[in-house]
Amino acid sequence: MDIISTHVSSDFDAFAAMVAAKKIYPEAIIVLPTSLNQNVREFMVLHEEELPALREHNDLDLKKVKRLIMVDTKIASRLGPLSVVADKKDVEIVVIDHHQKTDADVSFSKDIQMDVGATTTIIMQQIISENISITPFEATLFALGIYEDTGSFTYPNTTSKDLKTAAFLLENGANLYILSRFLNLSLNREQHKLFEALIINSSIERIKGKDILFSWAVTDKYIEGLSVLTRKLAQVEDLRTVFCWAKMKEKTYIVARSDEKDVDVSKILESVGGGGHPQAASSVTKTLTFEDIRKKIIDSIKKNTKTPATAKDIMTFPVRIASEEETILQISKILNTYGHSGVPILDANKKLSGVITRKDIDKAIKHGLSHAPVKGFKSGDVITAGPNAALEDIQQLMIDNSVGRIPILRQNKIIGIITRKDILRYIVNNKSLASDIVKIKKTKTDIYEADIGSKIKALFPQNIQSIFKAVSALSGKLHIRAYLVGGIVRDILLNSTNLDIDIVVEKNGIRFASELCKKLKASLYTHEKFKTSVIVLNDGSHIDIATARIEFYERPAALPSVEQGSIKQDLYRRDFTINSMAVSLEKENFGKLIDFFGGRKDLADKRIKVLHRLSIVEDPTRIFRAIRFEQRFGFKMDAQTEELVRNAIDMDIVSLLTGVRIRDEIISIFREDNLSGAIKRLTGLGALKKIGVDIAIDRYFFSRLKKVIKSYDELYEVLNGDLEKWRILFILLLSNKNEGDIRRWCEQMKVKKRDTNIIAATICKVEGLKNKIQTSNIKKSLLYNTLRKATYESLIILYSRGGAVKKNVLTYINTLKDVKTFIDGNKLKDLGYLPSRGFHEILGLLLEKRLDAQIKTYEDELKEVRDFFK
Numbered sequence: 081m082d083i084i085s086t087h088v089s090s091d092f093d094a095f096a097a098m099v100a101a102k103k104i105y106p107e108a109i110i111v112l113p114t115s116l117n118q119n120v121r122e123f124m125v126l127h128e129e130e131l132p133a134l135r136e137h138n139d140l141d142l143k144k145v146k147r148l149i150m151v152d153t154k155i156a157s158r159l160g161p162l163s164v165v166a167d168k169k170d171v172e173i174v175v176i177d178h179h180q181k182t183d184a185d186v187s188f189s190k191d192i193q194m195d196v197g198a199t200t201t202i203i204m205q206q207i208i209s210e211n212i213s214i215t216p217f218e219a220t221l222f223a224l225g226i227y228e229d230t231g232s233f234t235y236p237n238t239t240s241k242d243l244k245t246a247a248f249l250l251e252n253g254a255n256l257y258i259l260s261r262f263l264n265l266s267l268n269r270e271q272h273k274l275f276e277a278l279i280i281n282s283s284i285e286r287i288k289g290k291d292i293l294f295s296w297a298v299t300d301k302y303i304e305g306l307s308v309l310t311r312k313l314a315q316v317e318d319l320r321t322v323f324c325w326a327k328m329k330e331k332t333y334i335v336a337r338s339d340e341k342d343v344d345v346s347k348i349l350e351s352v353g354g355g356g357h358p359q360a361a362s363s364v365t366k367t368l369t370f371e372d373i374r375k376k377i378i379d380s381i382k383k384n385t386k387t388p389a390t391a392k393d394i395m396t397f398p399v400r401i402a403s404e405e406e407t408i409l410q411i412s413k414i415l416n417t418y419g420h421s422g423v424p425i426l427d428a429n430k431k432l433s434g435v436i437t438r439k440d441i442d443k444a445i446k447h448g449l450s451h452a453p454v455k456g457f458k459s460g461d462v463i464t465a466g467p468n469a470a471l472e473d474i475q476q477l478m479i480d481n482s483v484g485r486i487p488i489l490r491q492n493k494i495i496g497i498i499t500r501k502d503i504l505r506y507i508v509n510n511k512s513l514a515s516d517i518v519k520i521k522k523t524k525t526d527i528y529e530a531d532i533g534s535k536i537k538a539l540f541p542q543n544i545q546s547i548f549k550a551v552s553a554l555s556g557k558l559h560i561r562a563y564l565v566g567g568i569v570r571d572i573l574l575n576s577t578n579l580d581i582d583i584v585v586e587k588n589g590i591r592f593a594s595e596l597c598k599k600l601k602a603s604l605y606t607h608e609k610f611k612t613s614v615i616v617l618n619d620g621s622h623i624d625i626a627t628a629r630i631e632f633y634e635r636p637a638a639l640p641s642v643e644q645g646s647i648k649q650d651l652y653r654r655d656f657t658i659n660s661m662a663v664s665l666e667k668e669n670f671g672k673l674i675d676f677f678g679g680r681k682d683l684a685d686k687r688i689k690v691l692h693r694l695s696i697v698e699d700p701t702r703i704f705r706a707i708r709f710e711q712r713f714g715f716k717m718d719a720q721t722e723e724l725v726r727n728a729i730d731m732d733i734v735s736l737l738t739g740v741r742i743r744d745e746i747i748s749i750f751r752e753d754n755l756s757g758a759i760k761r762l763t764g765l766g767a768l769k770k771i772g773v774d775i776a777i778d779r780y781f782f783s784r785l786k787k788v789i790k791s792y793d794e795l796y797e798v799l800n801g802d803l804e805k806w807r808i809l810f811i812l813l814l815s816n817k818n819e820g821d822i823r824r825w826c827e828q829m830k831v832k833k834r835d836t837n838i839i840a841a842t843i844c845k846v847e848g849l850k851n852k853i854q855t856s857n858i859k860k861s862l863l864y865n866t867l868r869k870a871t872y873e874s875l876i877i878l879y880s881r882g883g884a885v886k887k888n889v890l891t892y893i894n895t896l897k898d899v900k901t902f903i904d905g906n907k908l909k910d911l912g913y914l915p916s917r918g919f920h921e922i923l924g925l926l927l928e929k930r931l932d933a934q935i936k937t938y939e940d941e942l943k944e945v946r947d948f949f950k
Contacts, residue, residue, distance in 0.1 A: 082108035082147040083140070083165070087158035089115045089362070091307075092123075092262070093198045096225030097151035100203040101176060102132055103212050105149055110134050114160045118304045119262045123224070130217045137161045147172040152199040154185040155355060176202055178237075179357040180346060197238040200225035204245045216253025223254040228263055231311075235359050236341045270303045278313050278324055287381050289388035289470035290340065293319045294377075296370055297326040307362065310335045321345070325373050334363040334373060342386050351380035391474060391488045392467035394506045395496030397646045399487070401426055404433060404455035408444045411436060411454050424487050424494055425458045432487055432494050434458030464489045467496070471506065474498055505676055532572060532663050533671030539577045547623065550599050551583060551665045558595065561586045563647055563662035563674065570658050573673075573683055574713075581623045584650050584662065589613060589627030596625070611644065629653070648676050655702045656709065656721075657682045657689045686715040693720075696728040700737055703728060704745035707761045711754040725765060734770045740830040742771055750806040755789060756782055759809075768813070772825050775816045784880070785812060791880040798893055803872050807835060811842050811873055819844050842873045849874060856884040861931040863888055864896045901926045902938040903945060913949060922948045 084101045086094040090113050098110050112134050116124070124131065137160075145165050153159070154175050156166035165171055166186045173188040178199045194202045200222050207214065214222070226246050230238040233246070250256075267275060277297035284291050295313060306326055314322040320339040325332055334352055336345035337360055344358040352373055354363025365373070401424050402411050414423060415438055422437040436458045444450070444457050463481045465474055467488055477486055478500065488496040536545065548564070555562040562585045571578035585592045590606050593613030597604040603616040611627035630645035630653065651660040651674070662674040673680070682689050688706050696702050703725050706717055717725065728734070734742070749758045762768045763777040775781065792808060810831075814822050819840050826836040852858075852866045867875065867889070879889045903926060905919055913919075922945055929935045935944060 081140070081144045082149065083111045083145055083162075084108045084149040084151065085111045085159055085162050086113055086151045087153040087155075088113045088160045089117060090120060090152070091117050091225075091228055092120055092221075093200055093225040093229035094152040095120050095124075096221045097176065097199040097203055099132060099218065100200055100207065100222055100225075101149055101151050103207055103214065103218075104203065104210075108147070108149055109140070111140065111162060112136055113162075117307070123221075123262050127217065127221075130215075145171055147174065149174045149176065150186070150188075151176045151203070152179070153177060154179065154181065154188070154191075156186040157184070158355070178202060179355075180344075182346075182350070182355060184355070194241070195239065197230035197233075197235060197242040198226040199229070201239075201242045201245045204248070205241065208245075208248060214252055216255065219249040219252040219254040220258050223249040224259055224262060227259055229360075231339075231359075232263070234339075236339055237357065237359050267305070267309075270299075270301075271305050271309065274299060274303050274306075274326065275309050275312065278309060278326075279316065282313065282317065284317075284319070285378070287378065288385045289390075289472065290321060290343065290385070291319055292343075292381065293317055293322040294374060295322070295324045297324075299326060299328050302328045306333050307335045307337075307360070310337050314339075323377055325370065327370075330366060332365050332368065332370075332373070334365065336361045336377075342388075343381070344384060347384045348377060348380040351376040389471040389506060390467065391465050391469045391471075391486075391498060392496070394471065394502050395467075395488045395498045396502060396648055397496035398644065399424060399494055399497045401494065402436075402454060404428070404458070405453050407450065408441055408452055408454055408457065409450040412441050412445065412450070415441065421499075422485050424462075424497065425454060426494075431492060432462055432464070432489065435462055435485065435487070437484075462487060465498075466490065471503065475503060478503075531671070532673055535572050535575065536663075536671065539572060539575070540579075544579065544581070547581070547600065548665055550596060552667050552670055554592065554596055554599065555585070555665060556667050558592065560588070560592055561647065562592070562665045564665055565651065565662045566654070566659055569661045569663050569673075570679070570683065572663070573661075573680065579621065583623060583625045583665070584628050584647060585625065586628045586647055587644075589625050593625040596623075626650075647674065651676060652691055654691065655695070655699070655705055657691060658687075658709070658715075660691060682718075686713065688715050688717045688721060690721045690724060693724060696721075696724045697733060700728055700733045701741050701745045703734065703765070703767060704742075704749055704762075707758055707765075707767075708745075708749045708752055710761060711749070711752045711758045722765075729766045729770055732770060734767065738830070739828050743829040743831060746771075746829075747806045750809045755805075755809065756785060759785070772828070773813045775813055781812070787880040787882075788812060788877060791876045795876055795879060795893070799872050799875070801872050803876075804835075807839060808873050808876060810839050811877070814839065815843050817843070838871050838873060842871045842877065845870070846874045846877050850878055850881060850885055853878070853888045854883075854885050856887065858888060859932060860891070860896055861928040863892055864899070864927075864931050867892045868897075896931060899927070899931060901930055901941060903941045908945070911945065913945075918949065 082105060084098050084105065086098055094113075095116065102108060102110055110132060124134075142162070142165050145168075148162070148165050148171055150159065150166070150173060154177050156163045159166060166173060173186060174190045174192070175186070175188045176192045176199060178194060178196050178201070192202060194205070196202060204222060223246055226242055226249070227233075230242050233243060246254075274297055278295040281297060282293055282295040284293055286292075293314065303326075306324060310322050310324040313324065314320065314337055321337070321343045323334070323336045323345075325334040334349065334354060336349055336354075336356075338345045339359065346356045346358050346361040349355065349361040349363050352363045352365060352368060354361050356362055368376070400414060400420060402414060404425055404427055411423060415421070422435055424432055425434045425436055427433040433455075436454055440457050440459075444452065463477055463483050464487050465477060467490055469488075474486060478484065485497055485499045487494050488498060536548065540548075551562050562583055564582070565584045566580075566582040568578045568580055568582060589611055590608070590613050593604060593606070593615060597615050600615060600617060602618065604613060605616065606613045611629060613625045615623040615625065617623070628645050628647050628650040630649040647662060651662060654660045657677045657679040659679070660677045661679040664670060664672040664674060677691055688709050690696060690702065706721065706725060709715060710717065749762070752758060759768075759777060768777070788808060789805075792803075792805060796803060814825060817825065822840045822843060823836060826839060831839070849866060849870055853863055875889055875893065879886050901923065904923065905915070908919055908922070909915065925948065926935070926941050926944060929944065930941075935941055
């Protein structure tokens with residue numbers, strides 16, 4: 081016999097999950113728990129005829145149970161009388177649940193777990209995938225379960241799967257009127273009295289930066305709906321976390337509700353023998369006093385709740401400041417240069433005296449007051465906060481005072497500033513991403529996995545890990561924060577090894593590099609202007625170390641000016657969000673991912689996205705980098721980034737770049753594997769035309785490209801010479817130009833003279849070479865003399881033509897290219913001949929006859945020499 085059951089005091093999600101499970105296990109019997117919530121009981125009374133057969137445990141011989149399907153719980157004791165079945169070793173146990181795992185979980189044979197808002201959602205996923213039909217009544221019941229356990233999709237545990245499942249149920253006849261009726265039951269007289277007691281006895285305590293509501297009540301009889309009243313109390317008091325307990329007869333019932341993602345009431349109530357899920361939990365006790373309950377819960381909150389984000393965690397620093405005597409025009413230039421919307425103002429004593437915004441500046445300029453000192457226009461009443469102020473308090477300060485920025489002070493000295501943008505960015509990048517799991521490269525590990533420390537151990541050799549440990553130790557010694565940044569962080573998240581180590585430190589990067597260099601016994605090179613250093617290790621590898629900095633551009637495509645900044649400012653100057661993440665190398669936070677701008681999510685969504693709208697204009701090389709990353713990872717620019725790229729190309733901003741910067745970016749693209757995709761993208765965006773490449777990029781071109789690259793791959797090892805794929809690509813793209821235009825283009829792109837000569841010679845001579853070797857019976861000496869001075873790039877292009885040309889190129893490479901005569905110039909002198917023009921003639925004759933197999937041995941060559949000099 082198979083049975084389906086759930087926890088006592090079951091709500092709609094537990095009840096609906098049992099009915100849904102019977103759709104998957106049609107032979108199983110639904111066994112009701114010993115108690116149901118009031119709204120569930122009322123629903124059952126009204127709809128008894130439409131429900132499947134429901135049994136009670138007293139009606140069954142529990143010894144005959146062979147399989148137990150537990151829904152909405154993993155804990156045997158919560159099954160009431162059916163817990164004895166869960167304890168039997170010969171019973172197969174299937175668990176379908178969305179709650180977190182605990183030490184009290186039953187041993188199960190099969191666990192169907194999913195991080196969603198309702199257990200009903202998990203079962204509906206299988207019902208939908210197996211195309212099992214449901215009635216409108218069933219759709220309504222299942223929707224009741226999902227709506228109730230997600231708070232109508234407002235609880236933090238809600239996921240996109242819950243929403244999609246609810247949409248499916250509505251499409252299949254779920255009745256919203258019935259949902260509204262049973263999820264919003266009015267309170268009876270006894271519940272009203274209990275609710276009034278809870279309101280009167282409520283108190284608020286601030287713990288770990290959060291306001292938490294506690295309340296209690298005593299009644300001489302059992303009153304249903306304490307969980308409903310707890311939720312209502314939270315709504316009335318406008319608080320997100322509530323703990324209520326009520327003594328009813330000899331038992332005390334404890335209920336907790338939380339809308340805070342980082343306040344897990346299930347974990348907290350373990351201290352009083354309870355459980356549930358992070359947003360809703362409960363417990364029952366006979367022995368604990370009210371004081372015991374309160375103390376245990378508060379201690380558990382302190383133990384199991386993270387310290388909230390504070391001002392020092394999210395503030396921007398160092399702060400751009402101005403003096404009261406600076407003019408409106410000077411402040412305007414500061415705002416334009418750094419992209420700020422406001423700036424704090426200091427008085428003559430270097431104390432904060434006000435703030436001025438872009439709106440104030442624009443008004444003053446409009447009235448012709450550019451020359452006036454800023455002190456006459458600043459706001460005098462400045463709302464400030466300390467570095468330990470909680471994020472919620474900062475938000476409230478902004479709301480209460482209608483301000484968009486709050487300076488952070490320590491001992492009356494400004495150490496940072498927080499803007500609305502900082503808060504929004506922090507909230508967005510620290511919200512739960514559990515419902516958006518996206519796999520990269522079909523691996524089982526998702527990129528949201530936070531254990532970067534384990535990834536570092538798995539991906540990097542011991543010597544690299546030792547370097548990270550040395551950086552960590554030095555960071556603690558010098559009290560300087562150090563971070564791993566750039567592409568290496570992106571690749572760690574993608575489970576890919578990247579040994580290009582970039583480290584950014586807040587404060588003095590050159591000093592940090594100098595100290596680290598001594599520890600590693602390596603060489604050091606510094607660049608004072610950009611505040612960077614390079615440590616060259618004994619094995620030739622290097623580590624780049626930079627001071628966290630802010631960059632600003634005087635004009636489009638110019639090289640940036642640099643000033644010291646914070647890690648947030650340093651990451652903000654980077655090209656794309658997927659490259660704007662950092663990993664802390666500090667000992668206390670080693671492996672912590674720093675992601676201010678949503679790089680993880682864009683990585684998961686396979687999206688190339690710039691950090692701000694002027695990004696492409698400031699540095700047009702990002703056009704080429706975006707294309708390179710698209711091809712490397714199979715990603716796509718988001719709509720805004722692609723629009724910015726197209727606008728920059730249309731405005732011809734690419735032409736403002738120096739040739740060497742364009743050249744290097746193009747070469748980097750051509751070193752990627754997907755060359756066809758890169759060229760299609762460059763063509764589609766109009767980038768190739770802007771850099772003077774006007775060949776028709778059509779089907780013929782790509783057919784030719786495919787053959788040439790295939791030939792390159794086949795001949796690379798055989799030729800074993802100085803061979804660059806990018807040169808071949810340049811040759812194909814410039815093949816419609818004459819030699820003069822080719823050389824002018826290469827000069828403009830700062831292509832080295834040697835590379836230019838190879839490109840020009842290949843384009844100009846390859847057709848002539850082809851015409852000479854396209855017959856299958858060509859003399860080998862003629863073949864040799866035709867190809868011996870050809871560039872390797874010419875050989876590859878000729879090889880790609882196929883037929884007799886390909887065969888002759890292969891013959892030259894395999895059998896002719898390295899043929900040598902036994903006799904050379906030195907041997908001729910040893911034979912007694914004096915150097916003359918005859919040396920050149922006889923050696924050429926010997927090689928020609930040897931190639932054509934007319935002579936084969938040393939003696940044959942010696943005879944030819946003697947005959948020649950007679």
